[in-house]
Amino acid sequence: MKSALEAIGALATGFATTFKHLFRKPITEEYPEYRRPLPERSRAVIVLTRDPDGGERCVACYLCSAACPVSCISMQSAEREDGRRYARWFRINFARCIYCGLCEEACPTSAIQLTPYFETCERDILKLVYEKEDLLVEHSGKDKEYNFYKYAGVVTEVGDKGAHEREEKPVKIKSNLP
Amino acid sequence: MPKLIIDDREIEVPAGTKVIEAAERLGIKIPRFCYHPGLGSVGACRVCAVKFLEGPFKGVQMSCMIDAKDGMVVSTTDEEAVNFRQYVIEWLMLNHPHDCPVCDEGGHCLLQDMTVSGGHGIRRYLGLKRTYHDQYLGPLVQHEMNRCIHCYRCSRFYQEFTGYHDLGVMQIGSRTFFGRYQDGTLESPFAGNLSDICPTGVYTDKPSRFFGRRWDYQRSPSICINCSLGCHTVASGRYREVVRQEARYSEAVNGYFICDRGRYGFFYTSNEERPRQALVDGKEVSYDQAIREAREKLGELIKSTGPDAVACVSSERSSLETQAMLKKICQTKGWQGPHYFLDESMAQKVKSASSRLESGLAVSLRELESADFILVIGADPVNEAPMLALAMRQAQRRGGKIAVIDPRPVSLPFEFHHLNVTPNEVNLCASLLVKTAVDLGAATDLEQPGIEFYQAIPKLETVSSSLQEQIAKVAQELKESKRPIIVCGTETVRQTTPALAADHALLLQATNKQAGLFYLLPGANSFSASLLASEDGSFLETLEGIENGTIKGLILVERDLLLHFHDRQRMELAFEKLELLVVLDYVNSRTQQRAHIFLPTSTLYEAGGIFITQEGRLQVVPRAHLSGTPIAQVSGGNHPPRIYESEIPGGEPRPGWQALAELVHEEPQPDENTTRSSVLNGLSELNPAFATIPAIDELPEDGMRVSSPEESSPRFSLDWIHELERKESPDKSLELVLVNWTFSTEELSQYSPPLMKLEKEAAVFMHVDDATSLGLSDSDKVTILLDRGALEASVSVKENMAPGIIVMPRHRLLEWQKIETLPKFVSHEEIKKVSV
Ligand code: SF4
Ligand code: SF4
Ligand code: SF4
């Protein structure tokens, strides 16, 4: 008898809990009707950003492609007329990317950055292979300041020898005077 | 042999070995920047510090400066040494720019490696960095002086090792600068090595600038086929093309370095104009169809006129496999040839060189460095085989004396005696020199013919007194030498010279000298060609056969007749007479464009192959990458195509040996590797000399010498003396001497864009006396009337060459192929000054 009462009691509490929730405000967000803003640091689709002056940041150094554990980044570096090294083409195969973010960590110029945007489902896998024109954006992403060529010391339109950050004037090789 | 202990492990090394090297033998790589095994030690960078615990030295010392001694106990991991090295790295990094991402050295940079492994990860110094302006150093080397760590490797290599002086060091202290006095192309033909030896990215490879990273390259051991020395290289391939070639260490051949012709001579393989499709009458067809048509047409020809209506010509740049396959085909089918040489006298010279290279005499390029006297007979090292000049330079640095007997204005980056006698006097001059130096009385076990040979050499008085003086002076040095080596060329010398050089080496050997012999041959695979060449019939006879209609079909394998034959017009007319011209090649030569049927073949990088160097060293090259149009060309520089194909575009070319096998056999052929093994297995039937070589995968790293065949040509022949008597050129005329230059004349390197930028203007050289009597002065323009028309060139007037000759380069931009017969003499009337 006692055990039967206990069972009924348990049932009643259970139903009561459920019943209570009928009158609460729901916390489920309706996707895709509602798209929750994700934190900046979340890792999804990758972009190639520009430096604050608008120049392409990526110098095609191959470090991201070397760091990528699934080898989904490929590119070809080349020299631009003004001496800047840049990517003639740059390809990421998002069908393979595991969004680990190692490329971003490896990048010495802050060019490659993961963004929170993740809605890239495609039926055709080839559409997940992004080329440089798909990756390049018009802003600086998370790093608003860095311009690699201001520090590198190589001659580009950003600066001549001795004109970069923390540089002395070039040595005069044919004179002993300072 | 001192015994020492390094990091608790004992090792015994030859006396004179530095501690840094002894450690390396144990597999311990002590950090280093300035030390380079090819250049030695200077102790400039201080990064090789180790701690000496016991023995003659104590405390932290530079391991590259100290010879290994008995009883030394060395620790590379001692805290004091580790800290020392870490501080050194830190101060070397004080001024280093922050530009690794845009530096081509990144990825194989010694400074990067040492910084990371030394544990200097965070910059503490916040002061200003020293900077330098960079210089333009020519088309091969890019300069970025900010990256320098003042190790002095470059200036030591450039000035001490190679003997050139236009790059060096300026300024003092932390302002020290390495470069030229002013912008300009580096003069040394070994300048490309700077990119290899600089431990940082000051000098980087310009043609492959910004192409990729070392870790992405498909790196594969290879050899250079731009001359007969066969230097070892590493080919770096990426996206279906070779993008860079570097030196590969070889104990026997090239040591640590290579020349710029070899380093940048590979561009023919990815040339945009390279024909990759089979062609029938100029129309693109499938490979199999082209082969079927060729086979049918050959069949018809043979049916109507017999098998000897077909002739085959190959070249010295084909692999042994291809050469041998062609030989075998000619044997079994009864076709004429194959000819590997166009000039019968050259064929004979190479034959006598390869047969006289006995194992007691032959020396390798590295062994040449130990000579204390080098006698060069008829060779111009920098122009014919640049690395020979570098080896001679090493002998000279060790105190060796060098004499060159050659009519050309030979220039070498070190001191030497130049006996600039006429082509006719080369043999005589060499013989007089050896005779003067050799005392027959001291000769032990010299055979009778040798004594007669010695006695037959004319008296010294037969030549001019000034030459007598020169000979006497050089002969004295030769007499005092213990290890004289004779270097003999084949390009410009008389037919008897190679044998004569060998006889002289024997004479020297008979007088208790450790004499050596070293030949230069005209092409990368000349040696193997001469082992395979048939005795009967010359190329000229084949050409006559075409002209009189007995030969109707010609198969050319990797041979550009319109480039190499001295009479282009005659060749073209002969081509017109042919019913069938089948060309197999991997370059877009003039000849290739004339083919009725063209079959593309793979290059060395795509097929691999065997090449035999001038000293008979058989070397195997593996394939570096598969055949195919480079991705950059498929996509026009943009990203690779976004479609998938099962076939590689432009992947049609097949190895020469495979294409040939398919050409002659109806039934389907096995794959290229099987065909290759069957050719290699049958080699000893073609020449017994091949019987001694082991299976290909058992060959040592440096290859091995093919011992010269049993029936070597007779020793001590006196033919050269008879030749002396019937010399005499037509009066008042100049002999035309066709020569090669470092750049612009060698066939494959002519397809190299960076080397084209280094080409000098096509000029002919004349002795100052001849120029004066012709009323010419330096850099005048002249027309020279040859048999098939006139030729315009500028004149370079020289004193250090023989009179009575015109030295003419086989320059890419000079149409020298207008000569009816060789040797060719040009009379004074045929040389006219062009007034501007
Ligand atoms: S996120 Fe990870 S997997 Fe994706 S490209 Fe970057 S490194 Fe590669
Ligand atoms: S790591 Fe950065 S700069 Fe280097 S290639 Fe990748 S995106 Fe470009
Ligand atoms: S340029 Fe290179 S090789 Fe020359 S001293 Fe500087 S770091 Fe050494």
Ligand code: SF4
């Ligand atoms: S010396 Fe000859 S074989 Fe050696 S790298 Fe130069 S061209 Fe090539």
Ligand code: FES
């Ligand atoms: S390697 Fe020994 S001091 Fe530089």
